[in-house]
Amino acid sequence: MLSIALLPTLFVPGCRETAFIYAITSAAVTHAIARACSEGTIDTCNCETHYRGRPQVFSNGNNAAVANVRDFEWGGCSDNIGFGFDVSREFVDTGERGKTLREKMNLHNNEAGRWHVQSQMRQECKCHGMSGSCTVKTCWMRLPSFRVIGDLLKDRYDGASHVTASNTGHNRNANKAHSNRLPKNPKLNAIMSNSIHAKRENRRKQHKYGFQLKPFNPEHKPPGVKDLVYYEMSPGFCEKNPKLGIQGTHGRQCNDTSIGVDGCDIMCCGRGYRTQEVTVVERCNCTFHWCCEVKCDICRTKKTVHTCV
Amino acid sequence: MPGTILENLSGRKLSVLVVILLSAQLACFLIGLLSPSPATSQGILSTVCVDDNPDADNINRWFTKQCKEIHLNQEKATVGLDAKNLVFVVQMPRHDILDFSRWQQNLVGVLQIDVVYQVEQKLDPIIELTLDARLAYSDKTSTGGRTPWQYYAHAEEKRYMDCSFEDTTIKDKNGYPYNCSMVPLFELGAISHDYYLLNLRLPYNYTVQKNTGLGRIEDVYLHVIHMNGGFTKIWISLKTFFFPIIIAIMVWFWNRVHILNRTPALLEYMLMGLGGTLAFLNLPVEYLTLIFDMPYMLLLSDIRQGIFYAMLLSFWLVFAGEHMLIQDNGERNTLKMYWKHLSTIVIGCLCLLIFDLCERGVQLLNPFYSIWVTPIGTNLALSFIILAGISASLYFIFLCYMIWRVFKNMSIKRSILPSMSQARRLHYEGIIYRFNFLMLVTVVCAALTVVSFILSQVAEGQNKWDENMDLELTSALHTGVYGMWNVYICAMLILYAPSHKQWSADPICAEGEEVEFSRLPTEASPNEISSLTSFASKASIE
Numbered sequence: 013m014l015s016i017a018l019l020p021t022l023f024v025p026g027c028r029e030t031a032f033i034y035a036i037t038s039a040a041v042t043h044a045i046a047r048a049c050s051e052g053t054i055d056t057c058n059c060e061t062h063y064r065g066r067p068q069v070f071s072n073g074n075n076a077a078v079a080n081v082r083d084f085e086w087g088g089c090s091d092n093i094g095f096g097f098d099v100s101r102e103f104v105d106t107g108e109r110g111k112t113l114r115e116k117m118n119l120h121n122n123e124a125g126r127w128h129v130q131s132q133m134r135q136e137c138k139c140h141g142m143s144g145s146c147t148v149k150t151c152w153m154r155l156p157s158f159r160v161i162g163d164l165l166k167d168r169y170d171g172a173s174h175v176t177a178s179n180t181g182h183n184r185n186a187n188k189a190h191s192n193r194l195p196k197n198p199k200l201n202a203i204m205s206n207s208i209h210a211k212r213e214n215r216r217k218q219h220k221y222g223f224q225l226k227p228f229n230p231e232h233k234p235p236g237v238k239d240l241v242y243y244e245m246s247p248g249f250c251e252k253n254p255k256l257g258i259q260g261t262h263g264r265q266c267n268d269t270s271i272g273v274d275g276c277d278i279m280c281c282g283r284g285y286r287t288q289e290v291t292v293v294e295r296c297n298c299t300f301h302w303c304c305e306v307k308c309d310i311c312r313t314k315k316t317v318h319t320c321v
Numbered sequence: 322m323p324g325t326i327l328e329n330l331s332g333r334k335l336s337v338l339v340v341i342l343l344s345a346q347l348a349c350f351l352i353g354l355l356s357p358s359p360a361t362s363q364g365i366l367s368t369v370c371v372d373d374n375p376d377a378d379n380i381n382r383w384f385t386k387q388c389k390e391i392h393l394n395q396e397k398a399t400v401g402l403d404a405k406n407l408v409f410v411v412q413m414p415r416h417d418i419l420d421f422s423r424w425q426q427n428l429v430g431v432l433q434i435d436v437v438y439q440v441e442q443k444l445d446p447i448i449e450l451t452l453d454a455r456l457a458y459s460d461k462t463s464t465g466g467r468t469p470w471q472y473y474a475h476a477e478e479k480r481y482m483d484c485s486f487e488d489t490t491i492k493d494k495n496g497y498p499y500n501c502s503m504v505p506l507f508e509l510g511a512i513s514h515d516y517y518l519l520n521l522r523l524p525y526n527y528t529v530q531k532n533t534g535l536g537r538i539e540d541v542y543l544h545v546i547h548m549n550g551g552f553t554k555i556w557i558s559l560k561t562f563f564f565p566i567i568i569a570i571m572v573w574f575w576n577r578v579h580i581l582n583r584t585p586a587l588l589e590y591m592l593m594g595l596g597g598t599l600a601f602l603n604l605p606v607e608y609l610t611l612i613f614d615m616p617y618m619l620l621l622s623d624i625r626q627g628i629f630y631a632m633l634l635s636f637w638l639v640f641a642g643e644h645m646l647i648q649d650n651g652e653r654n655t656l657k658m659y660w661k662h663l664s665t666i667v668i669g670c671l672c673l674l675i676f677d678l679c680e681r682g683v684q685l686l687n688p689f690y691s692i693w694v695t696p697i698g699t700n701l702a703l704s705f706i707i708l709a710g711i712s713a714s715l716y717f718i719f720l721c722y723m724i725w726r727v728f729k730n731m732s733i734k735r736s737i738l739p740s741m742s743q744a745r746r747l748h749y750e751g752i753i754y755r756f757n758f759l760m761l762v763t764v765v766c767a768a769l770t771v772v773s774f775i776l777s778q779v780a781e782g783q784n785k786w787d788e789n790m791d792l793e794l795t796s797a798l799h800t801g802v803y804g805m806w807n808v809y810i811c812a813m814l815i816l817y818a819p820s821h822k823q824w825s826a827d828p829i830c831a832e833g834e835e836v837e838f839s840r841l842p843t844e845a846s847p848n849e850i851s852s853l854t855s856f857a858s859k860a861s862i863e
Contacts, residue, residue: 050542051366052386052415084414085422086551088361136503138546140360140429142626143677148799149778150546152362154433157498163491300442302525302535303407304399308440 024256026114027246031121032169035240036162038104039125043158046096050155057095093133093153100126113177113243116223120241127238128164132156165240173235174228175243250281264320280320288317327759327816338815342808349559349804353797356555360548364433367409367521367541369393375405383457383470384408384520394539404525404532411519411543420461420515423611424550427619428512430519432504433542436484436535438494444536450480451531453522454506454689458514470518476689477524480504484536499536503544507688510616510681512547519543552796557607559800563807564603570814571596577818587655591639592814598632599810601625620681624674631670633806634716636813637763638662641723644730644756662719669712676705724760731756759816766809773798 024030049057083089104122108115133153141147225241227234235241247253252260266276266285276285292315295308330338370388388410391398413428414421421428432452436444454477457470484501491497509517521541525532571593578585585593602625610618642659656663676692679702683690692698731753738746777798 047366050364050415051368052412052417055416055418081419084419085424086554087357087549088547089363089415089419092364136431136433136544138362138429138431138503138505138544140427140508140546143623143673144680146778147774148359150358150360150362152364152544154364157435157437159497295440298439298441300439300537301527302523302532303393303404303538304402306439 025244025247026117026242027244028169028172028240028242029246031117031172031240031242032165034118034121035125035128035168036165037125038100038122039129039161039165040158041104042096042100042126042129043155043161044096045099046093046155049092049095054095057092057099091153093155097126097130110223113175116225117175117241117243120225120235124168124238124240125165128161128168129156131238132160132164168238168240172240172242173225173232175225175235175241176228177226177243248281250283261320266318266320268318276318276320283321285318285320288319290315290317325817326820327756329820330816338812342812346801346804346808349808350797350801352555352559353800354793356793356796356800357549357551358793358795359552359799360546362431362544362546363413363415364542364544365411365413365415367411367519367543369541370408370410371402372406372408372522375403380455380472380475381457381470383455383518384410385470385518386410386412393537404523407522409519409521409523409541411521413517413519413543413545421512421517421547422550423512424548424553425512426548426553426607426610428507428509428517429546430506430508431544431546432480432506432521433540433544434482434501434504434538435540435542436499436501437537437539438486438497438499439537440495442536444484444486444499445534446483446485448482448484448501448534448536449530449532450482450504450535451477451524452480452504452506452689453477453524455520456507456688457518457520459516459518461515467516473514473517474507474688476687478689478691479694480506480691481694498539505691505693506543508619508681508684509688510619510685511610511614513610513614513616553607555796555800556803557605559803560603560605560607563804564600564605567596567600567603567807567811567814570811571600574814574818577821580821581819586643588639588643588817589819591636592817595632595636595810596814598629599807602629603807616685620677620685623677623681627670627673627677631666633810634666634720635659635663638666638716638720638723641720641727644727662716662723665712665716665719669709669716672705672709672712676702676709679705759813762809762812766805769805770802773802 045054045057048054100122105119108118108122110116110119133156135151136154137149137151139146139149141149225235228243247256247258249258250261252258252262261279261281264279266279267274268276268285268287271277273279292313294311294313295306296311298306298308300306368386368388369391370384371391372384373389388408391402393399393407434450436448453475455475456473458473459470460468462468482501482504484499486494486497487500506519523532523535523538525535527533574589574596575593578589604625606621607618609615615621639656639659642662679698680690680692683692692702735753738750777795780794780798
């Protein structure tokens, strides 16, 4: 099975940007799987939960489908969002054993990505008791929009924690944490037919893999579950570097009033920028009506554009 | 003169009874722990299908997941399409390999419409939706296939949705989600088919203002809530268990009353009525839903519960009244004496019944109906509920007043107790003690009900993500409370049954003490249910 390593780990430094990529990938996997589940396109994410006290009618265990149907009749289907987390944890974290600092960093950032999906979930409830009163109430979690998660992770990227290798007794914890994990290289189907214990163990380790990263600056707080972590400084993004996949900032548009990274001072790396006045054709005064019609005027506006040299 | 079992039962027998009842209660709670939660929801993302021929007038034209599908977030795919071309398709249950079972009892559908921000578009905070919803069903065939989709229901309904845009810090809001409320869609009183299919359209019409306030929709989810088969099974087994018991106790009780050769007292009638409504509530008609299509089950169970609660409330009122000496020298008490108090219950229950008929009654004809969508309907529903609430509060004022008077009378009786002889005093103190004990039981039961209601709200309401909950507390609370009221009424029937012990055989009388009751005018009228009441009337005469 593929690891998260869309980019080979060897060539990519453990910097801020990498942290962001790992976090958003694991968040995206969680999100996409949960969404696909509620679409009904993944067959394995139905009722994997075995209920306590349910009569064990399928002790032979041959017929998983029958078991599923019976589980569904007995206690309904478990939450698809939970399945998204489980798959993300199994799929994205595969190969990260948590032994080296880099692997710990990856695991931590993956977990942070999932944490943000979870933190943005909202609970919705419906009362359906006697005469529609709340004597019986059923609640479920609502999957957040991925845009919101992306924004949050971007904020975390801006405030990512610089960590360093710690030297005391963390290997033991890391190993312990991993002994609880499911076997490596499971097929997705196999995960689902696994026993409840594995699932429970995973749940318990939801936020932590059992290690604590140390902040680079000892006066800072250690990073929390929601923080992105990195341990190497980012390479320069000013000049083109095909080996690292860096495009450089030559010719990029910048904002001359901003003091952030999109500001011309920072983005152009002190090389200076060109200012042009251009006429832009834009859609404006739009009206929308359901379902698919957007009526817009075409407006021509003059804009000042700054480009890095 | 015979009293009730409560006064004549020895302490040992009473404690045995209490132990039996408490263990039954505990068993009810424990059996609930075995059960899954009462209901589960399943969120299903709708498939957006293109209807190339939207004007076709064939009610049995169904779109399934295997259709010409588009994604609404891809703007190019929707170019040239009209609102009537889009059909949101939801197949229930979510996965093809699963099918609904009749054990799952009923189905509630709630829509979640994800609206995203569109350039320069202003949404009203409250959007009026027009939903054209059609339901179809299908069944498994014996060969493992499915029957073709059959029409079940169709309606064009209005709904309201509150939408807000929370984050104002975003510069380019395009594509960001609105925060919209859930939209209740349908309620099916019975799951009598294996598969259901929803075809939902959101027609746009400017002239009649259909869906004109609607923004860009990205996703439509349907959350279907069904009862859990496991919970239903355990619930029915509880009912099946209690039903014969309560019938047996009622038969025994009535025999006891008849042995006495007197017309039964009002409280005895009330107890029989209470037992009867409980038996009706316990009657496991749910078994029939496994065979027959009974969409009126929701309404029926509401009515059954309503009758039971009405009877229970009336019983408390009469119970307090009968121990308060409002009878005039032992004249036969009838319900007429309580008409003022009972009318609060009757009015309250009638209001709720009318409300229920307006909501769930109409849903029998149109599962998409909701009384809450039109302003008139909302006002009507609210006024019925408020009226019911007023009656309920009046009832509780009456009840509390009566109980207060009972306790006041009792304290008066207590003050004259020392003037009595030792044996009789002990006897009466015992009666008062047991009466108080039962009052206490009632209060404890009511309090436990309230507490478990709050607990189940909390248990259901909490975010289960960080929890490692192995136990399903909600079900246990439901079965616990249900069992508690069964046990409570069984105890009432047993303890307030007439005793066969005769006072002549009682050591109090054997000692030759003056039997106070024999002097009472009430002695001739055999309607006195307990000697406590006789004692109390005697004291009031004195």
